[in-house]
Amino acid sequence: MLAADPTLRCVVCYARISFDGRVKDAHGVEDQHRDMTSDAGKLNWLVVYRYTDNDKSASKENVIRDDFEQLINDLGAGTTPEGYPIHGVMAANDDRLYRRPSDWERYLKAFTKHEGRVYHDSNGVQDLYAEGFEIKGLVGVAMSLSETRKKQRRSRNSHRSRAIRGQSVSAWRPFGWEDDKVALRTKEADAIRKAVDDILAGASISEITRQWKEAEFVTSRGNAFQYQTVKQLLMNARLCGYREINGELVRDGDDQPIVGEWEAIVTPKKWYALTAKIRERGRGTGMPRGGLVHKYLLTGILRCGHVLDDGTVCNNKMIGIKANDWLKYQHAYMCKKTVDGGCNKTYKRGDKTDKHIERLVIAKLKAEAEAAASEVPEWGKTEDLERAVQSRKALEKRWQDGEVDDEMFFRNLPALEGKIKELRADQAQHMAKAAAAEAAREDIAASWKSKTLAQRRELIKKAVHAITALPGGKGNKDFDVELLKPVWKSSS
Incomplete structure (x- = not known):
């Protein structure tokens, strides 16, 4: 084609959009490519490659535009990944390609590495080799950055103003609410x-x-x-x-x-x-909790009480196991085998062990709830918080009125803000205790069956440090609850 028509130019197109909307159908970049292809035909240019960065900002430093980086590399090499020559670049507008000075300089250096290339955007065909064009481009980048920051500032101010009025500013329907973001779903x-x-x-x-x-x-x-x-x-x-x-x-x-x-x-x-x-x-882990799921109620809570030959107690955590098919119960608890650090001397029937411990724990939690039935006293630092807030307001007013200079204002402000933050944290902690006290008044026995296994385990661990299981001795003996010794936690 090039041999038949020396005026033909092989060009590449670059399309980008910062936000692809809620549908995520890439219609914005598709529209850009369609318009550029139409313009190329009018100029007798042949589009040999299309670079696309959809839903990616060009003004944020932490955003990597993969196709833009590929374009820079290919401009330097002089060919597309398939080996077609690059005689020029097309973009819907120059801010689709670059919005930061560093990107403009990299692009211009790669573009002008080879002579005779053409560039086309919304302003028509541009001569990137012309004297002073580099400065012109930097001015355009600066104006683009300024406009971007203005939009961001207006957006932040609008966001906060709406927040102060109590209006919803969520771009998406929040889970739990209807499309109006007000009524509950x-x-x-x-x-x-x-x-x-x-x-x-x-x-x-x-x-x-x-x-x-x-x-x-x-x-x-x-x-x-x-x-x-x-x-x-x-x-x-x-x-x-x-x-x-x-x-x-x-x-x-x-x-x-x-x-x-x-x-x-x-x-x-x-x-x-x-x-x-x-x-x-x-606190202290930085990792999601709850990844380990137990199949049995008392796994890791029961501890083996077998006395070893040296007079010490085994005290290893017992594990839950599936019971043999011929037994009337479905699971049991046993001390680990000696190769796993246990003594393998204590075995407990699972269903009766669970039932007995549940009965003891429910009774203890019920007693604690009744003991804590009195209301949590009112938070006693309300006046302290109000005084601290008023002090900060007074300091800010004196500063704004010119009665206090900058040095004194910023020297005293951190102490007041620190005091307010400390009191608010204490207030939040008090409210949490009050809510916990209310939750503790529920009928534990009535709600126990509706709780999940994880919730029951949590309540048991709230009541006991551990439960020591003493071995029942040799032979087939009746289940003895006296061989289960809970180590209770204090109500405090």
Whole structure:
């Protein structure tokens, strides 16, 4: 074709869009390629390769545009990956290619490495070899960056203003709410409400994630729930009707949390208790909890009480096993074999062991709930928090009125803000305790059967340090509850 028509130019097209919308159908980049192909035909240019970076920003440093990097490499080499010559580049606009000075300089260097290339964008055919074009390009990049930052600043200001008014600013329908982002979607809201109660009762986020997957719940974007997605959803203050930005509650002029226009799923008190519970579990590990799933109620809680030949107690954690088919019960607990560190001397029938320990634990938890039936006293530092907030306001006003200079203002501000943050954390902890006290009043015996295995294990571990299982001796003997010795935790 080149031999037959010396005026023919082999060009490559680059298309990019920062946000592909909710549908993710790449229609934006397809439209760009279609328009560029039409323009190429009018100019007697032949499109030999198309580079595409869909749903990728050109202004963010942490975003890697794979096809842009490929374009830079191919311009330097002079050919496409298939070996076609590159006589020019087409783009819908120059800001599709670059928005940062470093990208412009890299692109221009690779483009001009070979002579005689053509470039076309919305302004028509451009001469990138012309004197002063490099500076012209940098000016364009600077203007583009300035406009981008203005848009980001306007977006942040608008976001915060709407947040202060309590309006929903979510781009997507939040899980649990209808498309208007205000009214509750009953089935999803009930699932969230149950998840909150289950976690407060001892369930893990991993368990909630499995339940939601089995129930075929999906996120608002249509994806299956993952551990981190569920955790972020439950930690969001939207659940209790509060508004937050970047993990911080938005507060009004009186330092009270802004209440959103949407319906709340749980009370603020219960949400504080939930977030405290989740943080407490993840403290020190940085890893998701609940990955290990036990099949039997007392695995790892029972400890072998067999006295060894040297007079010491075995004390190894006992494991749950499937019972032999001919037995009347389905599982049992035994001390590990000697090769695994145990003594293999203690064996307990599973169903009766579980039933006896459950009865003891329910009785203890019920007694503790009755003992804690009195209301948690009111938080006693409300006035301290109000004084600290008013002090900060007074300092800010004196600074704005010119009564306090910058040095004094910024020297005193951190201490006041630190005090406010400390008091708010103490207030949140108090609310969590109050919610936990309310939850403790439930009828443990009535709700025990409806709890999951993980929740029952959590309640048992809340009541006991361990349960020592003494061996029953040789021969087939009746089950003896006296051979099970719980080591109770104090109610405090």
